[in-house]
Amino acid sequence: MRWLVRRIHRKGKGQLSYEDDIHFGEQLTIGRAANQSLFLTDMRVALEHARVTALGNGQYRVESVIEAGIRVNGGIVHQINCGPGTQIEIGSHRIELIAAPEDYDAGVEISTIEKSEQEATAARKRLPTSLSETKLGKRMPAWILFVATLTLFLVLPLLSHYIAPLDAVLKSAPLPSRGAWEAGELASAHHFFGEDCQACHSEGFAWVKDKDCLTCHAQTPAHADPVAFNLPELGEARCAHCHRDHNGVAGLIRRDQSLCSDCHQGLQQSTAGKSQLADVSDFGSDHPPFQVSLPTWSKEGQLTMERVAMSPDLQEKSGIKFPHDIHLDAKGIASPAGDKVLVCASCHEPEPGGAAMKPVNFETMCQDCHKLSFDITEPEREVPHAKIDEIVYMLDEFYARRALEGEVTDQAAPESLRVRRRPGQSIEPQQRQLALAWARDKARSVGESLFTGRACTVCHSVSPGRQPGEWQVAPVRVAGVWFDKAHFTHRKHTTMECDSCHAAKESDSSRDLLIPDIANCRQCHAGEAGGHNMLESSCVSCHGYHESQHLLQVDL
Template identity: 55%
Template sequence: MRWLIRRVLKKGKSSISYEDDTHYGEILTIGRASDQAIFLPDLRAALNHASVTAIGNGQYRVESLIIAGIRVNGEITYSITVGAGAVIELGSTRLTLLDARGDYDAAVEVSSIDKSEQAAILSKRKKPTSLSETWISKRWPSWLGFIVVLVLGLLLPAATHVVPGLNTVLRYSPLPSTQFWNPGEIDAAHQFFATDCTRCHQHAFLMVRDTACTSCHVKTKAHADPAKFNIPALGDARCGTCHQDHNGQRGMISKDQRLCADCHADLKDRTRGASQIADIADFGDAHPQFHVNLPGWTAAGEFMPKSMPWASGLKENSGLKFNHEKHLKTDGLNTPNGRKVLTCENCHQTDAAGAAMKPIAFETMCHECHQLGFDTLAPDREVPHANVEAVTYTLDEFYARRGLEGGYADARAPTIVQERRRPGSPPLSRQEQVEALAWARDRAREAARTLFTGKACVTCHSISPPTAGESTWRVAPVRVSGIWYVDANFVHSKHETKACVDCHAGASTSQASNDLLIPGIENCRECHGGAHASGKVASTCIACHAYHRSPLLTLDKQP
C-alpha cells in the first residue's frame, strides 16, 4: 500500500508550499521515535504515539498506542473509524486525512498549528472558571449564599442553645441541628487522639494533606507500585479520596465493591490488552476460577511454587506420603497409649490469629504413634526427626559406645561386645577396639537401613539409598504450600460453624497425599454471593483481597 504524506511548509505570511513524501506499508505510524512514518519533534508526543490504518472505501482506523489517548476531530479517543477530512491533533501538529489521489492508496496532510491558533483552540475548550465569564453576576449570588450559610450553618444550630427543645425538633427535620457542626464519629484507630483535631487538620480550611497520614503510617505498604501500575489516577490519588474519617468506628476502610470493579470490570479494554488479569466485576457471577499455588521444582531441583487454575482432580506433589482415610477411621486407631479416634483438629489447628493453619509438626502431632526407636535393647532411645546427618550420627555414636563399653546382650555381637566389663578392668587392646568399632559401624548401618526402608522414614517419605561409595541416605524434601491462595485473605476462625468436610470434600476418604483437598470457587459460592446477593453472604472484593499492596515500597519510600 502506498501512502502520500503531504507536509505543508509556510515560508512567509502568504506563501505556502508543499513537500510530498511516499510511505509504503499497511499502517502509518506516528510518534517521536526515529523509525516512525511521521516523525514529530515534540516532547508531548510519545515515542510510539498512534497509528493510522487505511481500511478501504475512503475509511481510516485511528488507534492510540498510549493510555492517554489521542484527539480526533476535537475529542479524545482510543480507537475510532473516520473518513477523509478527519483531523488528528497531537501537540503543535495537525494531521488531516485525505481521499486517495493518483496512484496512491491513502493520503494524509501534515501541518503545524501556530501559537495564535493553539491559543484560540485552548480558549474555546476552556470551561468558565469565574462568574465574570458567565451571564451570572457575582454580587447577588454571593450575598444569597452567605445568608443561607449564615442562617443554616451558624444561627439555626446556635439557637438550639437558647430555645429549649429546638435541637430535638431539628434533629427529626431536614434542617441542620448542632450535629451539623460535627462531621461524625472518629474511626476506632484514631480514638486516642480524637480531641486533637490538628493532628490531621494541620491547615485550617484545607483538606487533610497526605503528609498528615504518612507521618504516622510510615511503614504502611504503598497501595500502587508505579512501575507495575502505571495509572496516574491510581498512583496520584489522595489518601482522603478513599480513607475518610468521621464515618464511625470502622469507617476508614472503604468496602464498596465499586472501589475495585470500576477498573477491574473492563481492565483488559482499559489497558488495551496489556493486562494479563481477567476482568472481574462481582464475586457472584463475574469472577474467574481461583488460581491455586502448588509446590514445584525447577530442572536444577530448586523449589519454585507454580500457580494454576483450580480444577477437579488437580494433584499436589508435596513429597509426602499420607493416607487421610486410614487416620480418620471412625472406630479409631491402635496407638501406644491405647485406642484413639482422630479428627481433623488433631493435626490441623489455626494459628493465633485464627487465619491460617499451623504447620504440621512431627513432634507434637505424629510422634505419639510414629516413634523413632531403633534398638529393642534400648527402647527409650530414638533418632531425631528431619535430619539425615543427625540420624546417622546418633546411630554411630550409640553403637560405638555400646561396643567399647561392652555388656550389649545381642547374640549376634562379637564376644568382646557382649562381655560386661567390671570397674577396674584393663582397657581394651588395640585389636579389641578395632573389632568393637567394626561391629558398631556395621550395626549402625543395619539400623539405618531398617529405619529408612523398613518401619519409620519410608512410611511418610520417599527414600533413596546411598549411591556407590557413599553412606548418606536421601529423603525427598517435603514442601506443602500451606497458603494455597496467596492473593486472597481467608480466615478459618470465621468459618468455625462449618464442618471441615463441607469445604474440604473427600478428606475422610482420601488415600493419597497428592489429592488436592482445597475447594474451588463453586464451593465458596454455596454460601457467598456478590455485593448485592440475596439469601447468601454478600461479599465484596475487599472481603478477600487487599488493595494493590506493594511488596517492597512503603508510603515513606515511594519514588
C-alpha cells in the same frame, strides 16, 4: 363444667338477636385458631389470645396468653380474678362475664363493639394534630424555636471553639459543643488527635488535602505504582476518594464493591490486553476460578511458588506419603497404646489469631503411633526425627558403647563381645578393633532398616547416599500459604465442620489437593448484593488493595 356461650348480634333499627351455645370444660380459650373454644375472626386477635377459668361461686380468672396483655375493664392486665359484669375487649369484640344461669356453671356474652364507639375511643386517645388544638399561636413558638436552635447549635459551638474552658464545661453537660458540628465519629486510628481539627483540616471550609494526609502517612507504601498500574484512575485519585473519616471507628476504609469493580470489570479493555488478571466484577456471578500457589523446586534446590489455576486433576507434590482416609477412619487406627480415633484437630491446630494452621509437628502429633525406636532391648529409646547426621552418629555411639562394655545380646556377634566386663576393665587392642568393627556394621544395618524399611519410608521417599551408610530423604514441600493474593481466616469459620470444605475423609493420597474451590465458597458467600441465606461478600472481604513493594506515598 358447663358454660353458656351467648353471642349477641345487632340488626337494623337497634334490634338484637341471641345465639346460645354450650361449652364443656374448666377453661374457655379465646383466639383465632380453629381449636379455640371461643373463635374470633378479627385479624387483630392472636391464634391463642386469652383464656378464662371458672373458679366457682360466680368468680372467674382471666389470663392473657400473649405478652402484650389484654384489656379488662379498660385496663391492660396479664392475669386477674374478677366476677360477673367484667368486660374483656379483644379486637372488635367485647366479652362480658355473667353470673351462671340456671343449669350452667359459668357464662359469657360476646358482642361486637360498634364502629362509632371505637372511633370515639380512638379520638379520646389521639394527641392534638394541629397547633390550633393546643390553644397556642404560630408566631411565638416559631421565634422561640429559632432562637433556641441558633443558640444551641451555632452560638454555643462557636464560643466553645475559641474558649477552651467553655468547651470543657459544655462537654461535661448535656449541651452541644463544637463536636455538634462534626460530620460523624472519627475512625479509631484518628481518635488520639481528635481534639485538633486542624491536624487534617488545614484550610477552613475545604476538603482534606493529600498533603495533610502525608504529614503522618509519608511512609505508607504507594497504592498505585505508576509503572505497574499506569492508569489515571489510580494515579490521580485523592486520598479522600477511598478513605473518608467521620464514618465511625471502622469506616475509614471503603468496603463497597465498586472500589475494585470500577476498574477490574473492564481491566482487559482498559489495559489493551496487557494485564494478566481476568476481568471480575462480583464474587457470586463474575469471578474467575481460584489460583493456588504450589511449591516448586529448581534443580539447584531453590524453592519457588507457582500460581496455578485450580482444576479437578490438579495435584500437590508435597514429597510426603499420607493417606487421610486411613487416619480418619471412624473405627480408629492401631497404635502402640491400642486403637486411636483421630479427627482433623488431632493434627491441624490453628495458629494464634486463628488465620492459618500451625505446621504439622512429628514429635507431638505423629510419634505416638509412628515410633522411631531402633533396638528391642531399649524400646523407649528413639532416634531424632528429620536429622540424618544425628541419627547416624547416635547409632554409631550406641552400638560402640555396647560392644566396648560387653553388653551385646546379638547372638550373631562375636562371643567376646557378649561377655560383660567390669567397670574399668581394660580391653585388648585386638578386641577393641573387633568391637568397633561390629558396632559399625550393626549401626549401618539398623540404619538401613530404619531408613529403607520400617520407619522413614512409611511417610518419605528415601534413596541411598553417595557413600555406604548414607541416605537421602526427599524434602517435604507443603505450601504455607495457598492463596497468596487473598486473605482467609479459619477463625471466622469455626461454626463449620472441616469436611464442609476439605474432602479429607475420601482422600487416599497425599497428592490430592484438599483446598476448596470457588464453587465450595459460593455455597455460603455471594457477591455484594448477597442473596437468600447467603453472606454478602465484597472484594475487600478477601483481597487487600495493591501496594508498591518499593515506592512510598511521598515518592509519587
